[in-house]
Amino acid sequence: MLKVLTFMKQVANGLQVEGNFGTAHVYRSSLNAIIAYSGKVDFTFDEVSPEWLKGFEVYLRSRGCSWNTVSTYLRTFRAVYNRAVDLRKASYVPHLFRSVYTGTRADHKRALGDEDMKKVFAKLSRTSGVPLAVYQAQELFILMFSLRGMPFVDLAYLRKSDLRDNVITYRRRKTGRPLSVTLTPEAMILVKKYMNRDPSSPYLFPLLKSREGTKEAYREYQLALRSFNQQLMLLGELLGLSDKLSSYTARHTWATTAYYCE
DSSP: OOBHHHHHHHHHHHHHHTTOHHHHHHHHHHHHHHHHHHOSSOOBGGGOOHHHHHHHHHHHHHTTOOHHHHHHHHHHHHHHHHHHHHTTSSOOOTTTTTTSOOSOOOSSOOSOOHHHHHHHHSOOOGGGTOOHHHHHHHHHHHHHHHTTSOOHHHHHHOBGGGEETTEEEEEOTTTOOEEEEEOOHHHHHHHHHHSOOOTTOOBSSTTOOSOTTSHHHHHHHHHHHHHHHHHHHHHHHHHTOSSOOOHHHHHHHHHHHHHHHO
């Protein structure tokens, strides 16, 4: 019989070879959680029952995992199980995952209110001792909001060729959906201020150096995202915001604003 942990490792390695580093990372995180829960070197899919899955869910919650994290791990494991079934390496069990949580829920409010957004858009004084990195994070956040809530991953991977006059045309990294955004004069000022000055780089902004699709580029993206979120956290504390500020906030706030403006 096919071994669960061995098969999950093979799937994760295959995703990495294909350049899906983010998904491979999620599979490895799920795998590590299953190893910690099972306490076994390996086991077969026949040993996985609704009771085993419920125990895994309870274990994850006892470790402080949010419901969204629990759902991510369980949905990842379900995808691996479905692959094994498709390969006829595991028996199909109807409603195997029925008793565990595989949905999504908003554990935290990610959209800022009007008053907090006014604070974020208020220009910081560079003579007040605000670190340059925090000041730059604020302007990048404003730019992301101005670009229809562009996610940080899309901003990082934008190419110089995506910008034509005052229009940015690109594909969402997550969905592949083509999008086109017309820059306001204010957004264009920020683009010109932070755009890549290296003529040999294809990227519009100097957040990445390595070739797109490589493990090095993904690592650079992770480091840039972590740094950006750290600076946004400091910015939120500095401004006295009532809600947490992160890279997700720009997209969710723009989406909420657009919804109520329709």
